[in-house]
Amino acid sequence: MLDAIFERFVKQSPVSVMIRGLMERVLNTEQLDSIFENHAKSQYTRELLFSSIVDLMSLVVCGIYPSVNAAYRAKASQLNVSRTAVYDKLNGIEVDVSAALLRETAASMTTVMQFLEGEPPKLLAPYQLRIIDGNCLAATDHRLEVLKPYAAKALPGKSLVVLDPDLRMAIDVFPCEDGHAQERSLFESVLQRVKAGELWIADRNMCTQGFLFGICQASSDFLIREHKTLPQQAISELEFQGDVETGAIFEQTVAQTYGGNFLKVRRVVLRLKKVTRNGEGEIAILTSLPQTVASATDVAQLYRGRWSVETLFQTVTKNFEGEIQTLGYPKAALFSFCLALVSYNILAVVRRALGSVHGIGKIESSLSEFYLVDEIQGTYRGMTIACEPDNWSHLKALSLSQLADFLLDLAGRVNLKSFLKQPRSPKKKKPPLIVNSHHRHLSTARLLDQARHSP
Numbered sequence: 001m002l003d004a005i006f007e008r009f010v011k012q013s014p015v016s017v018m019i020r021g022l023m024e025r026v027l028n029t030e031q032l033d034s035i036f037e038n039h040a041k042s043q044y045t046r047e048l049l050f051s052s053i054v055d056l057m058s059l060v061v062c063g064i065y066p067s068v069n070a071a072y073r074a075k076a077s078q079l080n081v082s083r084t085a086v087y088d089k090l091n092g093i094e095v096d097v098s099a100a101l102l103r104e105t106a107a108s109m110t111t112v113m114q115f116l117e118g119e120p121p122k123l124l125a126p127y128q129l130r131i132i133d134g135n136c137l138a139a140t141d142h143r144l145e146v147l148k149p150y151a152a153k154a155l156p157g158k159s160l161v162v163l164d165p166d167l168r169m170a171i172d173v174f175p176c177e178d179g180h181a182q183e184r185s186l187f188e189s190v191l192q193r194v195k196a197g198e199l200w201i202a203d204r205n206m207c208t209q210g211f212l213f214g215i216c217q218a219s220s221d222f223l224i225r226e227h228k229t230l231p232q233q234a235i236s237e238l239e240f241q242g243d244v245e246t247g248a249i250f251e252q253t254v255a256q257t258y259g260g261n262f263l264k265v266r267r268v269v270l271r272l273k274k275v276t277r278n279g280e281g282e283i284a285i286l287t288s289l290p291q292t293v294a295s296a297t298d299v300a301q302l303y304r305g306r307w308s309v310e311t312l313f314q315t316v317t318k319n320f321e322g323e324i325q326t327l328g329y330p331k332a333a334l335f336s337f338c339l340a341l342v343s344y345n346i347l348a349v350v351r352r353a354l355g356s357v358h359g360i361g362k363i364e365s366s367l368s369e370f371y372l373v374d375e376i377q378g379t380y381r382g383m384t385i386a387c388e389p390d391n392w393s394h395l396k397a398l399s400l401s402q403l404a405d406f407l408l409d410l411a412g413r414v415n416l417k418s419f420l421k422q423p424r425s426p427k428k429k430k431p432p433l434i435v436n437s438h439h440r441h442l443s444t445a446r447l448l449d450q451a452r453h454s455p
Contacts, residue, residue: 009383039097056068109169137159161341267285
């Protein structure tokens with residue numbers, strides 16, 4: 001009977017089964033508790049396992065339950081600990097553990113993606129692209145005693161997130177508990193992770209001499225928007241390179257000196273046809289890429305791709321509960337954000353599996369993540385109740401290649417029409433609104449009646 005129920009979910013909502021299968025294999029108990037044991041410095045396990053907290057919070061982050069308390073009520077009999085013990089554990093999770101959770105699960109999911117068919121071409125082979133950007137967590141409620149006297153917004157922390165645009169996955173994060181800290185204070189930790197053969201793409205907030213030279217010293221390359229305060233010397237004049245849709249492109253060579261080291265880099269300038277919302281008429285980009293690898297036009301196009309990390313943040317905040325207002329403690333807030341990034345990665349693997357079966361181009365252009373997440377949120381709780389744990393336990397023993405085959409089989413059963421974006425007609429310019437100070441309210445019925453009888 002249980003097998004028949006499981007098969008009904010496979011038939012009716014294969015996407016939900018794909019998500020649950022990935023979570024069972026990638027977020028398995030042994031791996032999660034190993035992450036905690038290897039990276040926790042002061043926190044330790046007494047009664048509540050780290051894997052249990054991940055299981056509980058994943059239901060909140062994915063929108064299956066509306067709050068931590070609601071998830072606790074649903075899981076109380078399994079956890080067998082008090083609500084206070086859950087919050088104490090959650091509020092004490094160290095940022096190194098949260099970062100390791102994302103980093104190590106991303107490595108497993110990257111391997112799964114390598115077994116899936118239909119991999120799109122790399123943006124700049126053979127480079128491994130790394131887009132890095134900062135994210136400041138939204139203000140929380142003033143529930144903590146230290147926050148209650150203040151009217152100002154309470155910021156629980158910030159982070160630098162590293163995205164692999166070829167995989168469409170967040171592969172690393174550098175969390176910081178101080179909501180007022182400068183992003184540049186995290187650069188030293190970032191540089192320790194830079195590897196040879198990578199191309200780091202970032203906005204101008206990351207444009208410091210120490211960061212640029214550090215990337216080059218690691219035998220890697222950068223493509224970063226120029227900050228106006230960066231000291232440098234022009235070696236050549238700007239030369240016209242061609243026109244693109246948004247403006248004209250120019251290039252020159254500039255030199256920088258830092259710590260006794262000398263570096264010549266390319267400076268690509270895009271003079272815009274239309275100024276930005278900040279009133280800027282041009283964008284200058286510094287890169288260490290040789291011209292034989294990327295032309296000035298290629299450099300401009302690669303920088304435009306940096307916006308994909310903004311899309312990541314939008315997806316995390318819109319489709320997942322990555323910024324929970326009630327979690328005032330920085331460690332808890334940053335943990336939930338990192339778990340939301342893990343959820344985003346799981347969704348990325350599902351997208352790749354669907355692309356392998358239905359076509360990468362169609363998935364990239366037409367798949368609606370909103371409808372996809374809505375399907376999962378609407379089905380998951382019922383699936384958890386109807387299907388016993390035995391229905392999922394076999395997935396934990398699958399190799400990553402077997403997991404990829406499992407996902408491809410389910411992707412072939414997905415009715416893709418249910419998850420495609422709704423096409424919209426072009427926006428029409430609206431006429432100015434009718435303002436009548438003598439009539440502050442309108443009768444909709446009367447207006448409809450007038451419209452029906454008007455010639």
